[in-house]
Amino acid sequence: MRWTEIDQQLCSVARALSVVGERWTLLILRDAFLGTRRFEQFQHNLGITRHRLSERLSKLVEQGVLVKVPYNERPLRHEYRLTRKGLGLYPVLMSLARWGDDWMTGEEGVTLQYVHRSCGKVTRPLLACSECGEPLRPEGVMPQPGPSLQVIADDLAKEGRRNVPIPELIGRSRPQE
Amino acid sequence: MRWTEIDQQLCSVARALSVVGERWTLLILRDAFLGTRRFEQFQHNLGITRHRLSERLSKLVEQGVLVKVPYNERPLRHEYRLTRKGLGLYPVLMSLARWGDDWMTGEEGVTLQYVHRSCGKVTRPLLACSECGEPLRPEGVMPQPGPSLQVIADDLAKEGRRNVPIPELIGRSRPQE
Numbered sequence: 001m002r003w004t005e006i007d008q009q010l011c012s013v014a015r016a017l018s019v020v021g022e023r024w025t026l027l028i029l030r031d032a033f034l035g036t037r038r039f040e041q042f043q044h045n046l047g048i049t050r051h052r053l054s055e056r057l058s059k060l061v062e063q064g065v066l067v068k069v070p071y072n073e074r075p076l077r078h079e080y081r082l083t084r085k086g087l088g089l090y091p092v093l094m095s096l097a098r099w100g101d102d103w104m105t106g107e108e109g110v111t112l113q114y115v116h117r118s119c120g121k122v123t124r125p126l127l128a129c130s131e132c133g134e135p136l137r138p139e140g141v142m143p144q145p146g147p148s149l150q151v152i153a154d155d156l157a158k159e160g161r162r163n164v165p166i167p168e169l170i171g172r173s174r175p176q177e
Numbered sequence: 178m179r180w181t182e183i184d185q186q187l188c189s190v191a192r193a194l195s196v197v198g199e200r201w202t203l204l205i206l207r208d209a210f211l212g213t214r215r216f217e218q219f220q221h222n223l224g225i226t227r228h229r230l231s232e233r234l235s236k237l238v239e240q241g242v243l244v245k246v247p248y249n250e251r252p253l254r255h256e257y258r259l260t261r262k263g264l265g266l267y268p269v270l271m272s273l274a275r276w277g278d279d280w281m282t283g284e285e286g287v288t289l290q291y292v293h294r295s296c297g298k299v300t301r302p303l304l305a306c307s308e309c310g311e312p313l314r315p316e317g318v319m320p321q322p323g324p325s326l327q328v329i330a331d332d333l334a335k336e337g338r339r340n341v342p343i344p345e346l347i348g349r350s351r352p353q354e
Contacts (some may be wrong), residue, residue, distance in 0.1 A: 116306045131298040133310055141300070146289050170288055
């Protein structure tokens with residue numbers, strides 16, 4: 001499979017990466033979450049070529065992660081704002097930041113810290129269960145086929161292939177409509 | 178700045194991406210979290226070239242995300258297991274999966290669902306505050322300079338540059354030792 005085809009995979013991680021998995025894209029979004037909105041600011045902060053930045057921003061707009069909003073009429077100028085879909089990537093970025101803080105920081109200490117406004121404390125974001133609120137750890141979570149994967153598993157079972165491991169199933173392409 | 182230099186950035190997200198930001202790397206880790214351990218299985222599931230897979234796995238071993246463990250003596254064969262550092266990426270992958278489920282899934286329904294063993298329910302993983310346990314949303318969290326960024330901000334203030342925006346600060350390279 002080619003990288004450009006991963007949007008066809010059943011796996012949700014692969015489909016998410018088909019939108020945010022290119023080099024620089026997650027750093028552009030990090031900047032957007034920290035308040036950057038204008039092309040020149042992104043370029044100044046990231047130090048990438050205008051061509052590459054433009055290509056990445058266009059794709060994020062096309063995918064509905066950012067929206068282009070005019071902030072000046074004459075001359076016409078736009079800025080880029082996170083949509084609801086874009087804001088939904090907050091846990092991805094905070095989890096990457098947390099991992100970087102935990103595993104790639106020396107004695108100099110963390111770069112940013114995060115104050116949770118409602119409780120007033122410095123927070124270390126973690127992954128929690130939507131049902132009981134407890135932290136989620138890999139050994140405490142059991143993945144099982146959801147509706148779309150079950151269809152594939154049932155089809156394979158009809159061909160005599162039972163108990164195909166989940167990683168093999170989710171790497172498959174989605175059935176064509 | 179070149180992509181190969183992002184490990185030098187102050188930003189924790191950039192440093193995390195210097196380890197896991199290459200194409201395929203997060204999909205290899207997704208497979209590892211789902212139980213894949215052997216080279217041939219990774220290759221079968223992902224359908225990438227042996228050369229690329231080998232390069233990605235070596236980098237993850239070098240960075241301490243995976244460890245190579247012998248499972249057979251004659252002939253000598255190794256498998257790849259997640260280290261503690263690797264297990265720390267669980268929230269990154271689950272957040273990507275959740276976003277893919279929320280925003281990139283059609284009527285066919287989600288691919289995988291996740292049962293939280295301790296409460297027994299199907300969970301939808303969310304980002305929560307380590308201090309009060311409430312869900313974290315971008316508008317409820319205030320980023321502020323941590324120790325290492327404060328040093329840079331203070332140096333700039335001495336040069337007369339005060340109130341440099343955070344996205345500009347964290348895009349800078351770390352001071353050389």
